[in-house]
Amino acid sequence: MHLTYDSEFNVAYxxxxxxxxxxxxxxxSDELNVDLAPERRIYGIELLNANQQLGSQRVKKLIVxxxxxxQKGEFALAG
Numbered sequence: 001m002h003l004t005y006d007s008e009f010n011v012a013y014x015x016x017x018x019x020x021x022x023x024x025x026x027x028x029s030d031e032l033n034v035d036l037a038p039e040r041r042i043y044g045i046e047l048l049n050a051n052q053q054l055g056s057q058r059v060k061k062l063i064v065x066x067x068x069x070x071q072k073g074e075f076a077l078a079g
Contacts, residue, residue: 003062005050012050019043 002015023035033046065072
């Protein structure tokens with residue numbers, strides 16, 4: 001998984017796997033798009049107005065947790 005953030009456009013993208021040659025982007029809401037492959041597998045999620053959705057104005061870190069293993073990692077959010 002890979003999370004990127006573009007502060008110029010205030011857009012974040014969560015990539016779960018590399019995209020195949022063709023994906024379809026489906027609007028989940030005014031602030032969320034989902035990239036799907038033809039077999040309906042999710043390849044990525046785009047967050048528009050990302051600083052509000054990720055809470056980066058209030059929260060300055062991203063916590064990634066593997067619930068099965070209990071491992072956690074913390075990463076500072078660029079702002």
